[in-house]
Amino acid sequence: MENIRHKNIKPTYDLVVKKVFRNEEVALQFVKDIFELPAKSAKLIEGNQIFTANSNVESDFNIAVDILVELDNNAQVIIEVQLAKQVFFINRIWAYLCKQVNDNIERLKQNEEEQLAIYKKLPPVYVAAIVDQNYFDGDEAISTFLIKEETRNTELKMYVENNTQDIPLLKIVFLELKKYKENLNNDYKKIRWLEFFGNKQYTSEPDDVLIQADNLLNLRNWTKEEKRMYDEMTRQQDHYWASLTYAQEEGMRLGIEQGIERGIGLGIEKGIEQGIERGIEQAVITLMKNGYISAEVAAAQLKVDIEDLDKYL
Structure with missing residues (x-):
């Protein structure tokens, strides 16, 4: 450690x-x-x-x-x-x-x-x-x-x-x-x-x-109020990273399912890739809508300009 x-x-x-x-x-x-x-x-x-x-x-x-x-x-x-x-x-x-x-x-x-x-x-x-x-x-x-x-x-x-x-x-x-x-x-x-x-x-x-x-x-x-505020901030940060991790895992699951439905080989690989990408996109937009992250952070995660976020909403 x-x-x-x-x-x-x-x-x-x-x-x-x-x-x-x-x-x-x-x-x-x-x-x-x-x-x-x-x-x-x-x-x-x-x-x-x-x-x-x-x-x-x-x-x-x-x-x-x-x-x-x-x-x-x-x-x-x-x-x-x-x-x-x-x-x-x-x-x-x-x-x-x-x-x-x-x-x-x-x-x-x-x-x-x-x-x-x-x-x-x-x-x-x-x-x-x-x-x-x-x-x-x-x-x-x-x-x-x-x-x-x-x-x-x-x-x-x-x-x-x-x-x-x-x-x-x-x-x-x-x-x-x-x-x-x-x-x-x-x-x-x-x-x-x-x-x-x-x-x-x-x-x-x-x-x-x-x-x-x-x-x-x-x-x-620290005072009790400071500890409470810090705990809340930590909770929001943990929720943010947990949401991204869940999106990746859920995207992987959906990708595998789509890949299996399409067939073998390249179909599975492509399905996994698309599923992960879609899952992450959905998680990032949800976090932004709920106020956990700013539009700038969302744009950085999605690798797009802020002006292009509208297409995800």
């Missing part, structure tokens, strides 16, 4: 991630480690959605965004966690980031004293994407994206009020948990978060902040 730290909890579930980063000391340390930003404090912006009422992003478009952390140097960090690979995920991240910048502008406009200094006070927005499925080729578990000049490799930075130096205009960091392995060629301050969210044993002695974060994963320290 895999040697994991916590047997009864998954650190990447939405409720767990929010509980971890509600601790501002942990949130600050994560952001400092991953983005190398000069910050002394951080605060979690509460709420289920990071966007203000001015945002015109559809409500179901915001579900996957977990938290928004704001630093004392005015930078903001969107932390996004994905359990399943999603179609157009990069586009989503860009939309989240742009909408947050837009909402910051709208907020500054509402303050008459700041209208003349909107761009002076505009904070940068960064994104940390913690993903349970791989998105990029290669073995690198941590990928950092910046804006740089094409030939001189000069990084584009921006002025931020009250900072002693300009800081990156854009920074998007992906942590691909499945690419984790011991002795990765990265700064261990970053690697330890792969170990934390990947539920791996630590390869170096954890410091006080990481111990504090790990204690938040101990269900004995």
Whole structure:
């Protein structure tokens, strides 16, 4: 059996991630480690959605965004966690980031004293994407994206009020948990978060902040309401995977029956293939209709564009 730290909890579930980063000391340390930003404090912006009422992003478009952390140097960090690979995920991240910048502008406009200094006070927005499925080729578990000049490799930075130096205009960091392995060629301050969210044993002695974060994963320290919510979330996830497994098994059964009815040899093989495919399609659509998965996840499972889902309904 895999040697994991916590047997009864998954650190990447939405409720767990929010509980971890509600601790501002942990949130600050994560952001400092991953983005190398000069910050002394951080605060979690509460709420289920990071966007203000001015945002015109559809409500179901915001579900996957977990938290928004704001630093004392005015930078903001969107932390996004994905359990399943999603179609157009990069586009989503860009939309989240742009909408947050837009909402910051709208907020500054509402303050008459700041209208003349909107761009002076505009904070940068960064994104940390913690993903349970791989998105990029290669073995690198941590990928950092910046804006740089094409030939001189000069990084584009921006002025931020009250900072002693300009800081990156854009920074998007992906942590691909499945690419984790011991002795990765990265700064261990970053690697330890792969170990934390990947539920791996630590390869170096954890410091006080990481111990504090790990204690938040101990269900004995949770309230009854938190445990109830986590149990419900786990039940939905288990139901989702069980439904897909049932669809495969039922598809196999139907396929064999159809194959036998058609004859031998290729007929059985073809029947099995068609039965499995039809069973999975039905299960995925049922899960989407019942709200267990989003349209994006359904499209990814069926390997179609979201616009083509109508033909399955």
